[in-house]
Amino acid sequence: MPSLDVRAQRLSFAFADRPLLDDVTFHLTPGWTGLVGANGAGKTTLLRLLLGELKPTAGHLRVEPEGARVRWCAQRVEAQDDDVSAFAWASDRLARRLHGRLHLQPGTLERWPTLSPGERKRWQLGAALWSEPEVLLLDEPGNHLDVEGLQILRGALCEFAGVGLIVSHDRALLDEVTRATLRLDGGSTRLWQHPFSAARELWLAEEAASLETQRETRRRLQQDERRLEASRRTLASSERARSAGARMKNRHDGDARSMGEDVRAQNAERAHAATARRVKRQVGEVREALSKLQVRDEAGQALFLRYEACPVQTVVQFQGAVLEREVALQLRREEHLWISGPNGRGKTTLLRAALAQCRVPEERRLVLPQELTQQESEADLDTLRGLPQDERGRVLQLVHALGVEPEHLLRTEAPSPGEARKLRLALGLGRHCWVAVLDEPTNHLDLPAIERLESALREFPGALLLVTHDARLGSAVTTRQLAL
Numbered sequence: 001m002p003s004l005d006v007r008a009q010r011l012s013f014a015f016a017d018r019p020l021l022d023d024v025t026f027h028l029t030p031g032w033t034g035l036v037g038a039n040g041a042g043k044t045t046l047l048r049l050l051l052g053e054l055k056p057t058a059g060h061l062r063v064e065p066e067g068a069r070v071r072w073c074a075q076r077v078e079a080q081d082d083d084v085s086a087f088a089w090a091s092d093r094l095a096r097r098l099h100g101r102l103h104l105q106p107g108t109l110e111r112w113p114t115l116s117p118g119e120r121k122r123w124q125l126g127a128a129l130w131s132e133p134e135v136l137l138l139d140e141p142g143n144h145l146d147v148e149g150l151q152i153l154r155g156a157l158c159e160f161a162g163v164g165l166i167v168s169h170d171r172a173l174l175d176e177v178t179r180a181t182l183r184l185d186g187g188s189t190r191l192w193q194h195p196f197s198a199a200r201e202l203w204l205a206e207e208a209a210s211l212e213t214q215r216e217t218r219r220r221l222q223q224d225e226r227r228l229e230a231s232r233r234t235l236a237s238s239e240r241a242r243s244a245g246a247r248m249k250n251r252h253d254g255d256a257r258s259m260g261e262d263v264r265a266q267n268a269e270r271a272h273a274a275t276a277r278r279v280k281r282q283v284g285e286v287r288e289a290l291s292k293l294q295v296r297d298e299a300g301q302a303l304f305l306r307y308e309a310c311p312v313q314t315v316v317q318f319q320g321a322v323l324e325r326e327v328a329l330q331l332r333r334e335e336h337l338w339i340s341g342p343n344g345r346g347k348t349t350l351l352r353a354a355l356a357q358c359r360v361p362e363e364r365r366l367v368l369p370q371e372l373t374q375q376e377s378e379a380d381l382d383t384l385r386g387l388p389q390d391e392r393g394r395v396l397q398l399v400h401a402l403g404v405e406p407e408h409l410l411r412t413e414a415p416s417p418g419e420a421r422k423l424r425l426a427l428g429l430g431r432h433c434w435v436a437v438l439d440e441p442t443n444h445l446d447l448p449a450i451e452r453l454e455s456a457l458r459e460f461p462g463a464l465l466l467v468t469h470d471a472r473l474g475s476a477v478t479t480r481q482l483a484l
C-alpha cells in the first residue's frame with residue numbers, strides 16, 4: 001500500500017489584505033496531530049485549505065496517495081450537511097454501530113434546528129467517522145459534549161488509523177489522543193513531535209530563553225549607546241580644541257611645538273571618529289538582533305471589571321417545568337450559580353426560562369449562548385462599530401485583553417467563532433453588566449482566554465448563571481450548584 005501523508009510546501013494564504021499563512025512547510029503522517037493556535041490564528045482556514053474549499057495564494061498542499069478521501073467535522077453546528085442525512089439513514093454495520101455508540105436516533109434528525117448543539121455535534125462526528133476517510137479533520141470536536149460524549153470521542157479517535165488533524169483547546173483530550181502538535185502562530189507553523197503539554201513546555205522554554213537573550217541584548221545596547229555618546233562627546237571636544245588651536249596658530253606661526261600638538265589632535269580625532277563609527281555599527285547590529293527576537297506580547301493580562309451594585313436584590317426568580325421536571329431557581333444579585341447536567345437535560349432551556357424572568361434591563365445583561373450564529377456575530381460587530389467612541393474604546397480594550405487584535409476584529413468580514421465569543425463577552429463587560437448568563441462560555445476559546453475568563457469570573461461581583469461541562473471551571477467560579 002502506498003504511504004499516506006499530507007504535505008504543505010511553502011504554503012501561503014491571505015483573506016484580502018489579511019495574511020494568515022506565510023510560507024509554511026510541514027509534513028503529516030498517520031496518527032493524530034493536534035492543531036493549536038490562538039483564536040483567529042487561522043486553524044479552520046488551514047483545514048479548509050486541506051479540504052480544497054479554499055485555494056492557497058502560493059505554494060502547495062498535497063495529500064498522498066492521490067484520491068485519498070479527506071473529510072472534516074466542522075466547528076459550527078448550525079448547518080445539517082448531506083453527509084449527516086446519508087449517515088442517519090444508512091443501515092450498514094458501521095452505521096448501526098456508530099448510531100448505538102453515540103446514542104443517535106435517525107428520527108430525531110427531522111428536528112435538527114431544535115436539537116441541542118451537543119446532539120448535533122454527535123451527528124456530525126458520527127457522519128465523519130462513518131465515511132472512513134484516509135484523512136480526518138476535526139475542528140473542535142469536544143465542544144458541547146458532556147463527559148460521556150467526550151469518552152466516546154476519545155475511544156473513536158484512538159481507533160482511527162489514517163492521518164488525523166484535530167483542533168482543540170482541551171488539553172486532556174490532546175494529550176490523550178495526539179502524538180504530535182502543529183502550532184500555528186503569527187502566520188507560521190511549527191511541528192512538534194510531542195503531544196500538546198510536552199510540546200508547550202518546549203516552546204515555553206524556548207520563549208523564556210529568547211526573552212533572556214532579549215534582556216541581555218538590551219543591556220548590551222544600553223552600554224553601547226552610552227559608549228557611543230561618550231565617544232561623540234570626546235570627538236566634539238577634541239574638534240573644538242583643534243579649531244581653537246588653529247586660531248591660536250595664526251598668531252604663533254612657525255611654532256614647532258604647536259604643530260606637533262596639531263598633528264596629535266588630528267590623530268586623536270580620527271581615532272575618536274573611528275570608535276564612534278564602530279560603536280554606532282554595533283548599536284545598529286544589536287538593534288537588528290533585537291528586532292529579530294520574537295517575544296510574545298501577552299495581550300492585556302487581566303479583564304477589567306468595574307461594577308456598580310444592581311439596585312434589585314433578587315435578579316432572577318423562576319419556578320416552573322423544564323422538560324417535564326419541576327425546577328425552582330432564585331439568583332441574588334451577587335450570587336454565582338452553576339447549572340450542571342448531561343447533554344439534553346434542559347440546561348439551555350432552563351437558562352432561557354430564567355432569562356424570561358430576569359429583573360435586570362437587557363442592556364445590563366451579558367448573555368452568551370452556547371453557540372453564536374454567523375448572523376449574531378456579524379450583528380455584534382455592527383453594534384461594536386456603532387458604539388460611541390469611549391464605549392467602543394472600552395470594549396476594544398477588553399477584546400484585546402482576551403487576546404484579539406482590535407484592528408483585525410474591526411476589519412474582518414467573518415469573525416471566527418472564538419473571536420465572536422470574545423466580542424460578545426467584551427460587549428457585556430464593557431457595559432458593566434449586572435448579570436452574566438453564560439452557556440458553555442469556554443467553547444471555542446483559546447487557552448489564555450479561558451484562563452483569563454476564569455479569573456475574571458471568580459472576581460465578578462455581579463450575579464452569574466453558568467452552564468459548563470468543565471467541572472474545574474464550574475467549581476472555581478461559582479458558590480452554588482444546581483444539578484439537573
Ligand SMILES: Nc1ncnc2c1ncn2[C@@H]1O[C@H](COP(=O)(O)OP(=O)(O)OP(=O)(O)O)[C@@H](O)[C@H]1O
Nearest residue numbers: 015039040041042043044045412415416417418419
Ligand atoms: N471571509 C473572510 N474574510 C476576511 N477575514 C476572514 C474571513 N474568514 C475568516 N476571516 C478571519 O481570518 C482569521 C482566521 O479565521 P479562522 O476561522 O481560520 O480562525 P481560527 O484559528 O479557526 O479561530 P477559532 O479558534 O476562533 O476557531 C480570523 O481573524 C477571521 O476573522
Ligand SMILES: [Mg+2]
Nearest residue numbers: 043044075416
Ligand atoms: Mg476555527
